[in-house]
Amino acid sequence: MxxxxxxxxxxxxxxxxxxxxxxxxxxxxxxxxxxxxxxxxxxxxxxxxxxxxxxxxxxxxxxxxxxxxxxxxxxxxxxxxxxxxxxxxxxxxxxxxxxxxxxxxxxxxxxxxxxxxxxxxxxxxxxxxxxxxxxxxxxxxxxxxxxxxxxxxxxxxxxxxxxxxxxxxxxxxxxxxxxxxxxIEVPGQEERERILARYLAPFGLPAAALAGLARACDTASPALLRMLCEGLKRNLVIGPQVGWPMDRDGVFDRVLAAAVPHPDLGRPELWTRGRKAPALAGLPWPLPRLDDLPGIEAAESAGGLLRPAVVVPWPGRGE
Ligand SMILES: Nc1ncnc2c1ncn2[C@@H]1O[C@H](COP(=O)(O)OP(=O)(O)O)[C@@H](O)[C@H]1O
Ligand SMILES: [Mg+2]
Known part of the structure; x- marks a missing residue:
């Protein structure tokens, strides 16, 4: 119209x-x-x-x-x-x-x-x-x-x-x-854990491994954390089909090279140390699925903001 x-x-x-x-x-x-x-x-x-x-x-x-x-x-x-x-x-x-x-x-x-x-x-x-x-x-x-x-x-x-x-x-x-x-600052440890958990799903990590990974990502922006998680998931799906080495080090080498930290935000430990980052040593591999991790909550429960959309009376809408 x-x-x-x-x-x-x-x-x-x-x-x-x-x-x-x-x-x-x-x-x-x-x-x-x-x-x-x-x-x-x-x-x-x-x-x-x-x-x-x-x-x-x-x-x-x-x-x-x-x-x-x-x-x-x-x-x-x-x-x-x-x-x-x-x-x-x-x-x-x-x-x-x-x-x-x-x-x-x-x-x-x-x-x-x-x-x-x-x-x-x-x-x-x-x-x-x-x-x-x-x-x-x-x-x-x-x-x-x-x-x-x-x-x-x-x-x-x-x-x-x-x-x-x-x-x-x-x-x-x-x-x-x-x-x-x-x-809006870069996320702290608690938020990093929640962001990693959200974007790793349907994969997941036991609490200690998730906390370790989040610590190794100190100073990372949520956008970078998302890139990291999505890179991992993409590798897990596509890698075997195109014949890439699927060991943990190989996958992290590829993912960390592709997800580049913003130059203004510094490089988190996971990026400076790469496959040698201590957090990776404790990471279960291949990444478990959430379904196989009893006791780990699947979905990120909504924070205080999520409420049904409300159409507010629009002040400038006219007649
Ligand atoms: N706080 C956050 N929680 C979850 N995802 C986020 C968060 N911040 C950014 N992202 C993800 O990172 C990407 C870039 O975010 P964006 O909102 O464009 O950041 P900004 O506008 O601050 O540069 C988006 O895909 C978004 O989903
Ligand atoms: Mg923006």
């Missing part, structure tokens, strides 16, 4: 629209989970808050290293609100013509006003870097982009989430517009 937008733009012109049904819940540290649950509860209680003259907070900034789940979390939160997530791509906004980026930002906000979605600015520092005094055209243009962004954010009734790996480079006025600022 053709739809007309007053601005002429469609939300999907500015990025990818992710549907609620595809969302998955990231595994996060307890304090972060608590803050998010508080926010969701506040949004679900919008009417009760309104009755006492308050509105739920609508803008959240997630900052922290790459691969820690910022995008995954934004998608999950949008899904909990029953809304799609519009992942705005900075390259779809930035325009080399003078004033072009500001116009694109305007068109984006118009488009989302007519088709509610949670707006998600990834790599937010790309458009919201701190304004600098100074006369160069390029700098003036960047400053004016931040000014447009400030006005548009202020005037927007819907939810906005922004994510940045370089939060310190964001403009302070932009920063202040975000009522919730959540730092």
């Amino acid at each position: 053709a739809r007309r937008y007053s601005s002429g733009a469609d939300p999907s012109d500015f990025g990818d629209l992710l549907s609620p049904s595809e969302a998955e819940e990231p595994i996060l540290a307890r304090p972060v989970r608590a803050a998010l649950l508080e926010w969701l509860t506040e949004i679900w209680a919008a009417e009760e808050l309104l009755a006492v003259g308050l509105k739920p907070r609508r803008r959240a900034l997630f900052h922290g290293p790459p691969g820690t789940g910022k995008t995954t979390l934004a998608h999950h939160l949008a899904a909990r609100l029953g809304l799609p997530l519009l992942v705005v791509r900075p390259e779809k906004l930035v325009d080399s013509l003078l004033g072009g980026t500001g116009r694109n930002i305007g068109a984006l906000f118009e488009a989302v006003r007519e088709e509610p979605a949670v707006l998600f600015f990834d790599e937010f520092e790309a458009i919201a870097a701190a304004r600098q005094p100074g006369g160069r055209d390029a700098q003036r243009e960047m400053n004016s982009v931040v000014n447009v962004l400030l006005q548009r954010i202020e005037g927007h009734d819907g939810f906005i989430i922004a994510a940045s790996n370089f939060a310190r480079s964001l403009d302070p006025a932009i920063w202040r517009r975000f009522e919730l600022q959540i730092e």
